[in-house]
Amino acid sequence: SRSINLAVIPGDGIGQEVVAEGLKVLSAVLPQDVKLETKEYDFGAKRYHATGETLTDADLDALKKHDAILLGAIGDPGVPSGVLERGFLLKLRFAFDHHVNLRPSKLLPGVATPLAGEPQIDFVVVREGTEGPYTGNGGTIRKGTEHEVATEVSVNTAFGVERVVRDAFARAQARPRKKLALIHKNNVLTFAGHLWTNIFNKVAEEFPEVTTEYMHVDAATIYLVTQPERFDVIVTDNLFGDIITDLAAAVSGGIGVAASGNINPAGEFPSMFEPVHGSAPDIAGQGKADPTATVLSVALLLRHLGYEAEAARIDEAVSADLSERTGKPARSTSEIGDALAVRVAG
């Protein structure tokens, strides 16, 4: 009999509320024969304030035993900027080698976009997750003086770039339009840019059916608001991916519906799924948060674990729910979760 052993990290702020709904929908969608086990972990600001810990070796050992991880949101204004990001979120991505950060953008019918007209948006960004300017390489000298120098080192390896580029080509190959865009800034960041571009061009030879293009990151932000239909699959560096996926989320319905996966494709470590939005402390605890991005992250999680039909049922339920929202009064977090749970079960 099948089973899913899930680590659940609700985290801070609205993380708690949205994860509860994600689990509700997950339970509702799973067939009877699949045994769902969940274990909750208390990472985030509360644990940090209480113990000074963000993520210990013992924590990593415990998390390793799960099939996948569902995360709500980590972050709190009471914690200095960078502590939870570097100490928990990035530490986990690096420890579990989450090198494929998958962020789909699809503007669903009935969903508002800040763009004029009726843009067709349906693409997925494959963001590298373990290299680039995110490695924490760099440092500071003469800190706090007028002679301070601070550096950040973007580290890019052929190994790291090739595996994520291959992943993106395979995804593009599997989609009807079969298009892949590399986004970088190879005219300025020439060392990293040449590495990315050369590997991209080399791997392209193995995927003759995939149409490729290269675009500078600055130009990409223009296309994302003027011609978002242009994109099918995008592969890009860690930092550029961070930036353009927030923009992509904004134009395709907002971060309220943007899901993401931090994936270790070979399955050496559990992959982690989370909404793109943060902990939104201003609305936490009020039942106002939209759990849709978390529910869509559950769909990505199911797809990753091989439950394609169940993932598709969630996607359809979300589409239907969103398309019926216009003109109706706002629902609470749990009302939306209930409605989605009913739909996926039905």
Next chain:
Amino acid sequence: SRSINLAVIPGDGIGQEVVAEGLKVLSAVLPQDVKLETKEYDFGAKRYHATGETLTDADLDALKKHDAILLGAIGDPGVPSGVLERGFLLKLRFAFDHHVNLRPSKLLPGVATPLAGEPQIDFVVVREGTEGPYTGNGGTIRKGTEHEVATEVSVNTAFGVERVVRDAFARAQARPRKKLALIHKNNVLTFAGHLWTNIFNKVAEEFPEVTTEYMHVDAATIYLVTQPERFDVIVTDNLFGDIITDLAAAVSGGIGVAASGNINPAGEFPSMFEPVHGSAPDIAGQGKADPTATVLSVALLLRHLGYEAEAARIDEAVSADLSERTGKPARSTSEIGDALAVRVAG
């Protein structure tokens, strides 16, 4: 009697055409008593192909003698990516210490935006121009092998950050709304992020009337499409500034109307003014390019040299011209230039 000794670099592609119109409007707007001298330089792809040179020491010595520089566009698909960018554009910015890269974004009446509704957009980005990931620090080992490692080093100094932050505060102080946003990614790029944030907070104490906020670069891209009216002055790092100013241009009428200045505020070296758009080889030589961004760059140039009234006349002429475009047939590059020249003279 007054005089302007201008270096003119038409450059590649549409650069030639748009610069001609910029000069036309400049001549038309200047009072009789101002003597305008111009000297044209042939930098760009043609010179590179003919001689292999991009910008020599002798060129820099020649350019130094001018009061300011007007540039059209540099870039050609026949030149490997990075050669003209690093060898000319960035070399010049670094050699002439153009540390304030000024990029205003204003959505003028009658101008189309990809955003829905009627957004109010009127802000200016102060982008650092001589540090960050643009210094060319970094390198490659084991090039072309499966063990290649390429690094890019973002270099940030207290000296470099403080001067551009001060410039931005002074600009915010001089504007009616007196708002300044720092955009960075200080939760991930903690070395550089702390330097920027600490200096920003320190300088803020000297400008008590300026309202400040901090925003991560990813979140900033969301606000730029959902709440662009939120921004008044933005100060940011070289790379983030590159990215968000293209997005800013896209939402506020497109890069056809986006002007920029590469400024050395102390006047040790001539400042350079240029449209944000590139050389657009696909439409070059056809009289299809819109010279408006170049004409607005001429206004920035005049303002920088102290010709405020003339700069304002150009801004007004452009506003008037843009507001009367809707429904009219497209005009050629020189027809738009002629119309603007008539308006500023009138």
